[in-house]
Amino acid sequence: MADFSKISPFQVDPSAIEEAMGLTAEDFAPASEGEKESMVEKRKSVSYWRDAARRFKANTVSMVALFIFICCLIFAFIGPKLIPYSYGDQYRSSLKLGPREYSEGEALIQSASSYFDGFYASGLQAGSITAVMKGDHYITYKGNKYGFTQEQNEEGVIIGIEKSTGNLVKVYEKDVDPATGAVNKVTVLSEGPSEPAESADELKTVKSVFPHIFGTDSVGRDLMARTMYGARVSILIGIMAALIVLIIGSIYGAISGLAGGTLDFIMMRIVELIYSIPEVLIVLLLQVVLREPLQEWIDHSGSSLAQAAGALGSGIICIFITFALLYWVTMARIVRGQVLQLRKQEYVTAAIALGAGNKRIIKRHLLPNCVGALVITTCLQIPSAIFLESFLSFLGLGVSAPMASLGSLCSDALQTITLYPYRLVYPAVILTIIVLTLNLVGDGLRDALDPRLKK
């Protein structure tokens, strides 16, 4: 033990210091070149994120889960662009089809499709097509426009480019032989491209009839399009809700942890109170209570915020409000715990001793060390938000028609479960896969970002 009692704070005698600490004058000489060289980094130090990424990549289960989740993302976000059906369109002639089944009209058109090179069929379009009667229409083929006039209430008509001649032709469905696909009667509308009127509407053409891979529902909506859309809604709700929880929870927890004392005490009592409220009861109440005022606000307030809310629908806004009110408490507890733990660390004390301000300590020491816990908790919050949303939609309180979420699709399917059990299987399986992969990715992230937690 060094004897510091010999050192007087007022009269510093160098020899006394040297003697007390066992140092000699040589210890204070500048380092030589050779000594400096030994301190130079030989290898670049691995950053925290690089290290975590390496650990995550080594975890096979999590990598596979991540891959499957990315497939789900592609299904939900890119899928709707690849299929010609949309989640809200009702195809009157294609009600209650089974997976990969064609309706009579679709089968007919499908059999005739070898005759055409890109066509538009009124029987394939949504029920609203007879109402679109603005006069002139056109279809585009190989960059050329082909104008024509569709007559009022003309249904069961195929308009397209004849393969053999390249002419724009019109064929009635009744003139197609269902067995061979041979076309008996053709009306030539124009030979080669023709200029449409300026106000003409473009009609989309297809090469063949796209199958309803998951079938259609009782009002003729394509179930695959709805499932894709529902998956997108569910994933977005999950991510948004997790972000809301992250923001509110981490700010609340950080304030509580940093402030300490009475404020901390009061804030934590509030957290405990909210924690002990059975949230599902309040969620149900909130859903019913908030729905009408929200709808009122969306309808009558002209602000851009209200319009954005209107695009989402009052059901989804209700879910977000619920998360903002009730679900941030776990996050707040975790953040507070982290802050309390980190604040006691020696390097924070050292930073304070060196005169670092609050801002610098939060930015340099607390935040970087909390990030792991924040990422993990947020990631695991997403599946639980998806769970809650699907639960509410299942009870008929989540998203409103014609929008869909995976929960509301399951709920719709339950009405007709005796006749069409497959309608339940697709959304249910995709919901399970999304939740499962997110759970596994979250576990992997926890192992990668916070190795101390790994058993």
Next chain:
Amino acid sequence: MVTYTLKRLGAALLTLLIIMAITFFLMNAIPGSPFLTEKSTPQQIALANAKYGLDKPLIIQLKNYVVNYLKGDLGTSLKMQEGTPVRDIIFHQGKFVLSIKLGLISLAVAVIIGIPLGCIAAYNRGTWLDGFLRVMTTVGVAIPGFVLATLLLASLAVKLHVLPTNSGQLTDFKSYIMPILSMSFYYVCYVAKLTRTSMLDAINQDYIRTARAKGVKTKMIVLKHALRNSLIPVITYLGPVTAGIITGSFVVESTFQIPGLGKYYVQCVMSRDYPVIMATTVVLSALVIFMNLVVDIAYKIVDPRITLTNKED
């Protein structure tokens, strides 16, 4: 211990009071009156409001609720079964008993099956049995209760006709199977996962090695030494389970058409039957809060090392 229990009891009552206040103000925030129908005149609505005390200031109404509840009077239904005391609806029409039966059996199944499964997995670590159980529990916690309920309904009841689609009053054994399975499967898996993790933790402790060195049989080691220590996280989890089982009961009772409290709650929230909503919320909340209290005290009994007064830090 006694002080702690009393303190917690006080906190629980305060929470209940706050829940009552929140519910009350939320209900009054719903636009429109419960008596508003196409035929009703303003005078009729005013009369009905006066009859049920809805014309008084909100704070007085809230006070009346609290005082009446303390007396055991839960009010009378305004809409769904007009004039019937809410207490009779909840407790005497079999709704409460049905829901409690379902909930307790599910909880028991979660514990009785989940804990042994976790022990088996931990003791056979690395074998195919452990692998199988791990896959099962990981998938199990990712399946939402209503998905499982509807899939069971579709396969066992609709396709195979082995079990009834309508469980009704739960009179025979068969009608229990699907509701209980869909309510408890998630928790069986979760409890098994928890038990496995904490069991593995306990197995590596020194006192287990000592016991083994003394020649204690494996069965005894698991039952006496490892299990007791690995039960703590499981017990902590049982509080949230109760709340979760109530959520489950909403779905399960709606899916299998069981006329219990969960199904009824969803109905009365939609029809705005104020006294019934209030009473049901309070009864269900009281149940959850009570279970949390029991869990906290059980926690202390299992592990005397935990000091309850200062568990925050």
